[in-house]
Amino acid sequence: MTAILQACGLVQRYGEQAVLAGLDLTLLPGQVTVVLGENGAGKSTLLRALACELALAAGTLHIGEVDAVQQPEMASRQLIHVAQHPPLAPLLTPNEHVAALVAFRGLDPLATQARLRDIAPTLRIDGVLDRPVRALSGGTAHKVALVLAFLAQTPLILLDEPHAGLDVRSALALRRLIQQSRDSGTAFVLASHLAEATLAVADRALVLAKGQWALDLDAAQLLDFQGDARRFEAAVLQAMG
Amino acid sequence: MASNATPLLLPNLPRGLPVLAVLLPLLTALFLAPALRQLAPAQIPDLALRLAVLLTLPLPLLVLQLLTTPPLLGTRRLLGEPATQVMRSSLREVALWTGLLLTAPLALALVGLARQAPVLMHVAAVLAGVVPLTAGLAVAAMLHGLRLMARGRHAAWTAVSGGGAFGPAESAPLLYLPAFALVGALVPVAFLAAVWNARPEWLTPTVWSLLPVVGLLLGLRAAVTGWRHTRAHLHAGLRAVEQAHATRFAQADGLAEPPIWLTLGKPTESQKFLARSWHRRWPLAGIATVALAVVALLLVRTDPPRWSVVLTAAGLTGAAQLRVLALRAEPAWQAGQWLGETAERQRAVLLRLALGLALPSASLTILLAWRGLGAAAALGQCLGAGVATALVRAGRSSASWARGAWLIFAVGLAAAATGGL
Numbered sequence: 001m002t003a004i005l006q007a008c009g010l011v012q013r014y015g016e017q018a019v020l021a022g023l024d025l026t027l028l029p030g031q032v033t034v035v036l037g038e039n040g041a042g043k044s045t046l047l048r049a050l051a052c053e054l055a056l057a058a059g060t061l062h063i064g065e066v067d068a069v070q071q072p073e074m075a076s077r078q079l080i081h082v083a084q085h086p087p088l089a090p091l092l093t094p095n096e097h098v099a100a101l102v103a104f105r106g107l108d109p110l111a112t113q114a115r116l117r118d119i120a121p122t123l124r125i126d127g128v129l130d131r132p133v134r135a136l137s138g139g140t141a142h143k144v145a146l147v148l149a150f151l152a153q154t155p156l157i158l159l160d161e162p163h164a165g166l167d168v169r170s171a172l173a174l175r176r177l178i179q180q181s182r183d184s185g186t187a188f189v190l191a192s193h194l195a196e197a198t199l200a201v202a203d204r205a206l207v208l209a210k211g212q213w214a215l216d217l218d219a220a221q222l223l224d225f226q227g228d229a230r231r232f233e234a235a236v237l238q239a240m241g
Numbered sequence: 242m243a244s245n246a247t248p249l250l251l252p253n254l255p256r257g258l259p260v261l262a263v264l265l266p267l268l269t270a271l272f273l274a275p276a277l278r279q280l281a282p283a284q285i286p287d288l289a290l291r292l293a294v295l296l297t298l299p300l301p302l303l304v305l306q307l308l309t310t311p312p313l314l315g316t317r318r319l320l321g322e323p324a325t326q327v328m329r330s331s332l333r334e335v336a337l338w339t340g341l342l343l344t345a346p347l348a349l350a351l352v353g354l355a356r357q358a359p360v361l362m363h364v365a366a367v368l369a370g371v372v373p374l375t376a377g378l379a380v381a382a383m384l385h386g387l388r389l390m391a392r393g394r395h396a397a398w399t400a401v402s403g404g405g406a407f408g409p410a411e412s413a414p415l416l417y418l419p420a421f422a423l424v425g426a427l428v429p430v431a432f433l434a435a436v437w438n439a440r441p442e443w444l445t446p447t448v449w450s451l452l453p454v455v456g457l458l459l460g461l462r463a464a465v466t467g468w469r470h471t472r473a474h475l476h477a478g479l480r481a482v483e484q485a486h487a488t489r490f491a492q493a494d495g496l497a498e499p500p501i502w503l504t505l506g507k508p509t510e511s512q513k514f515l516a517r518s519w520h521r522r523w524p525l526a527g528i529a530t531v532a533l534a535v536v537a538l539l540l541v542r543t544d545p546p547r548w549s550v551v552l553t554a555a556g557l558t559g560a561a562q563l564r565v566l567a568l569r570a571e572p573a574w575q576a577g578q579w580l581g582e583t584a585e586r587q588r589a590v591l592l593r594l595a596l597g598l599a600l601p602s603a604s605l606t607i608l609l610a611w612r613g614l615g616a617a618a619a620l621g622q623c624l625g626a627g628v629a630t631a632l633v634r635a636g637r638s639s640a641s642w643a644r645g646a647w648l649i650f651a652v653g654l655a656a657a658a659t660g661g662l
Contacts (some may be wrong), residue, residue, distance in 0.1 A: 073584060081579075086571070087572060087575040087578075088245050089514070089572050089573035089576040089577075090572055091518050091573075092518055092521075096514065099578065100511070100576075101580045101581065103509070103510030104510070104511065132521075148580065162336075201297075
């Protein structure tokens with residue numbers, strides 16, 4: 001199977017400190033990878049680097065067939081990155097964002113609208129689609145960003161703390177949406193702190209500590225932890241040091 | 242938070258608000274008139290014009306700056322100040338600013354109306370530019386306060402005002418009553434000016450000394466009568482607006498679409514995305530730009546015109562381009578990129594929007610060239626473009642910088658008009 005993303009020796013520094021110290025990562029279509037780590041471990045930096053939002057200090061990054069270091073704009077069109085504070089336009093409505101998404105990414109308007117009608121009620125944002133983002137609560141705005149990410153139809157979706165600010169029902173709905181998209185071949189990278197959520201969706205779990213992978217668990221290893229989130233948390237904590 | 246708080250809010254309205262709004266400019270005008278009368282007649286038209294520009298042009302922009310700064314009212318609520326107290330003090334501030342803003346045009350109207358046609362035209366134009374802006378700001382601030390009270394947090398002007406359709410029908414008096422008050426205040430001033438123009442000998446020193454007292458009494462009487470007749474309408478309007486905004490998800494009836502001049506014809510989705518956001522954030526920018534252009538056109542008639550023209554053109558060009566910079570700082574810019582718009586297409590959109598924004602400046606340049614001042618206009622354009630480029634190079638492209646620089650341009654323009662440059 002052809003990798004959707006291939007990163008080798010990623011290095012990113014903030015001053016003298018190397019937040020990413022030569023990371024390797026390969027993502028396959030339909031694979032959900034969860035990155036865990038302490039606050040400040042570099043999870044968000046990693047996602048920004050993968051989203052071509054940062055100039056890497058060293059390393060190579062390919063998204064699909066595109067060299068993301070040489071052609072970051074072209075590479076970034078194959079993914080969408082929902083950061084902790086996604087850059088929505090506060091004075092525009094979710095529907096206006098959807099219209100722009102369709103135009104900017106060349107999507108089929110009818111198919112996108114149909115998909116929006118499916119997804120929006122799932123995350124309970126169907127009643128706010130004509131309100132300016134500024135009038136929405138933080139959690140609702142976050143759900144709008146998530147819906148836009150699912151509508152974008154990119155082969156790779158990067159989600160930074162996707163469960164933050166979501167109510168229980170919405171968190172479960174998000175989990176189902178991730179599973180459905182994974183089944184249709186979309187790859188995901190999630191930065192998260194939640195052991196149970198990780199075990200529920202992850203095909204692979206990576207623990208980031210001191211700029212390196214401190215733990216790498218594949219699907220079979222994760223299966224061993226199913227139903228025992230505490231043991232999984234203990235393993236993650238031990239890896240963090 | 243005071244949702245459904247009609248009884249709580251309305252009794253706390255400052256009782257002296259309409260009196261203050263009418264009386265302050267009226268009194269100032271009446272006291273200023275004798276002083277201006279002492280000047281030699283030849284000095285008055287120029288002085289009137291210069292004062293008009295100096296006093297009236299920067300002040301609305303200053304108020305604009307104040308009212309669009311981060312939500313001070315919200316901060317005060319957060320710090321524990323009672324909502325009613327915040328609302329009362331907010332309304333008093335608005336009344337004070339309104340009074341201050343109207344003082345200069347009224348004083349100048351008193352002098353200008355008694356003089357020859359060109360000055361009359363200048364003063365009328367300044368009034369026409371300043372009064373709607375001031376009234377709009379005052380109403381917007383009041384509605385903003387109500388929105389804040391109802392929702393407990395900051396809300397955009399467009400959301401407050403109903404996106405251009407100012408909410409329920411009952412709220413209409415909030416818009417037209419301030420204008421009526423102004424017209425009412427202007428009537429005695431205009432009458433006095435007409436008398437001064439036709440029969441200056443009637444205005445003896447004794448009459449001049451009595452005028453402030455008579456004016457005060459008449460003004461008070463008019464204000465009390467006006468307040469008595471309009472209070473019910475104002476209360477009904479405020480109540481309607483408050484109720485309309487009291488629900489959890491209260492929203493505008495319709496969200497404003499960008500004007501045609503901004504997008505230049507049929508816009509692409511990318512243009513609409515940026516232009517909508519820009520227009521909703523800067524709803525008064527179009528009016529302010531037109532007001533600047535009107536004043537600039539009037540300055541062409543001044544003698545000598547050249548420096549004024551140069552500074553005017555520079556100011557307009559700079560203002561247009563700085564607003565483009567503000568657009569780049571606009572969150573929709575980042576949102577567009579996040580949604581997948583390419584940088585190349587965004588640059589093209591920016592260029593088209595810039596053309597729309599620069600339209601007033603370009604029109605002025607053409608007019609100046611037609612009047613034989615092409616060199617001065619070209620110099621002004623280059624100067625404006627140079628300042629804007631320097632700011633870009635310096636990395637100063639945030640909205641607050643743009644607004645600050647816009648204010649500086651306005652002050653510079655006023656200084657040029659007074660002959661200081």
